[in-house]
Amino acid sequence: MRLVIADCSVDYSGRLDAHLPRATRVLMLKADGSVLVHSDGGSYKPLNWMSPPCRVEVIEPDESDAGVQEVWQVIPLKSDGELRVRIYGIVADIEQDLGVDPGLTKDGVEAHLQELLAQQVPTILGTGWTLLRREHPTPIGPVDLLVYDPEGKPVAIEVKRRGGIDGVEQLTRYLELLGREERYREIRGIFAAQEIAKQARTLAEDRGIECLILDYQAMRGMDNAEDRLF
Structure with missing residues (x-):
């Protein structure tokens, strides 16, 4: 740098x-x-x-x-x-050469969200979606999940508890680096979080990145539809 x-x-x-x-x-x-x-x-x-x-x-x-x-x-x-x-x-x-950054250490909820999403890829994203791997390496740190959509095209997913502009920028950098590889030439991104700021959603959509809201309680199996008032 x-x-x-x-x-x-x-x-x-x-x-x-x-x-x-x-x-x-x-x-x-x-x-x-x-x-x-x-x-x-x-x-x-x-x-x-x-x-x-x-x-x-x-x-x-x-x-x-x-x-x-x-x-x-x-x-x-x-x-x-x-x-x-x-x-x-x-x-x-x-x-100054900063070397390879180990990436952001996620808090407990964020790490658990990533783990649960990896386990529930077909349930949350839909039939035909498959998980390739978690913590897929890039030169600037690992992308949370690398999956394939029903058409067999690669999709990088960045998981946050609260999604802000910095998270969209982080995923953008991952996509740009992965897209240089021939096997990931058609890669696209999904920005997943419990809540996503309006500015972050606007930036993501402008860059062709899909936004996904995660229901942590439902993913943990603690959300019973019969207990809801509406």
Whole structure:
């Protein structure tokens, strides 16, 4: 990973154009090929980003870029658009190999949800669905479940107790990496949780990821329909 603290402006051109005026920001270049632009606020969410894989080229500023020392042209390899970062000055430039991350350790409920879903794939997803394996490895950590749909196509499932945007981003990265393998070329994703935030659902649907609400009590066999009032 490379972290650069720089005085910069950022322009994105694609389906929607966006501009970040000149300010001091953190530029994050990750080993998976993603580029993220952060400010000193807004919690974990970047101001702008380019999903992996992408290519970063350093080009000379043109005559209209007064005071600009260098320009980063970030080009995605599998989609349209471009991120252009104009660097006016660099405060710090740090590069560090973080190695292979072991992945997120799930809490008891989340781990149990994953286990129960693995056991009940045909019941919850439908007839013809089959489980390939749990904790299927990727270069950035294991995806919770890898299953096959009734047509024999691969599906990656990420399981959360509460589904937020970060979980959708995590599944997106898994899908992008798995999709590079010929056997998983047609892979798609399911984001499964007890509850899913509205923003996370919108992001998932925009990326072609299906959302699935899990009933933990029913999966544990503790939900008796005869005891319900309605």
